[in-house]
Amino acid sequence: MITMNAIKNYAITFKALLYADLIVFKKEILNKIIDNAIVVVINLLVMGFILQRFGLQSNFGLMMVGGLIPMTLLFYAYPFVFTTVGDIEGPRTISYYLTLPIPSGLILLKNACSIALQGFMLIATIIPLAKLVLGSQLDLTAISWGWLLIMSALSSFFFGVFSLWVISMIKNMSMLSSVFSRFIFPLWMLGGFQFSWQSIHLTYPWFSYIALLNPFIYTTEGIRASIIGQEEFLPFWSCVVAIIFFTVCFWCITYKRLKKRLDFV
């Protein structure tokens, strides 16, 4: 049985490891913000202004803000797959962490939390950037900040766990590009990055039901419901439940697969 004292001890180790990750992140944060700002600004300029000349909806830039937050989280988390798979195949720094005085599963959880926390800090810059680019198109008073906070936190953690799941699926570095083409890209492209679930439901109902199996759709819909309002999107609390469900599922699969692969105690 795990005692309160043991939980307290695990928390101390967990915090120290997370802190070490954040020290590294602190060194890189400015570059990461600049990189992300370039992606966000260019996307919003093209989607919010240029493509409107070709007949795109006038509020499409606003729609894109909802897509850019999960996209940032996804593309921030994905490089961790490269570094972790490279580490497992090479220097295995993870071995050191798996001998620390904490249950080995918590090391995996720490990695997910670390990615989530870093991603969360990065997406905090998106709304101010979007306001700068979109101006009056983005009404800050219309944003449900509480919902946005909940959805951003849940999505960050989801993508942290998702990246571990990808790691667990990849046996070696040569599989990385295939996994991107076969899993990540379809999930992302069909995950509501550029469209809402309702719009696809009105056009291709059969496809909209398939899209409900894609966890990414709940992150984009939930974020949009927070920023634009509930009417045109999937119910916010359904998105919350779905993201929690998918996070738990991915976590269970990841834990089982990585336990087998790394053969930890």
Next chain:
Amino acid sequence: MLEKKPLLSLRNISKAYKAQHETIQALKNVSMDLYEGEIVSLLGINGAGKSTLSAIIATLYPPSTGELCMDGVSVYKNVPNYRMHIGLCPQHPNLNAELTLEQNLVFSGMAYRMPQAQAQQRAKELMHAFELTRYAQQTANILSGGFKQRFSLARSLMHNPSIIILDEPTVGLDPHVRHELWEYVKKLRDNGKTILLTTHYLEEAEELSDRVYVLDKGIIKIEGTPETLKADFNKGSLQSVFLELIKNNEEIV
């Protein structure tokens, strides 16, 4: 007279793993005891199972069967607690390349629940002891193998463990650095630490070990002090004993 109780006992440890559809039996019913304040060497040719055994003792991998007990209690009842007593210096230094070497040590101490100030103090002491202070603010990737290995050893000692596992700690080190490390390892033993040393260097084992286990194909072939082994085999050095053993084994095969 009371019989000395082992600090760590391994009973019938076996380890099998799958590699490309083939099951490899890395260890077969290995039993051994480690006592407080001794240096025990694990010897064997490549693939003998030395590193696997070290990793099992460090709880990096679980055994397929068998029991690992500390002070008579199974370590698997409370692995995190047992890990507080273990310091592992792996064969390949796996320092975090993005942190400075001082940060590597301090965060290691904090991960073992040391307050930050105490971890900083301990890091300074160890860097001084291993003559690493001038590299404190560098990252691991600029260091030579020898310095990485020293840092790796320093990190394994951060939390003052009672059992230290040194997996090939002197591979690739210059002779004078190796001798310095030997002296440090002896000091650790004199301070009551138990050291499990995995090595290819037989003169190292002879110089340092209180007892030696020779592993071959996952089985413990012989165990004893360097002196008794030399006497039993009527040889002048541990190296000659080892070569004799290997030769006998090849003849049997």
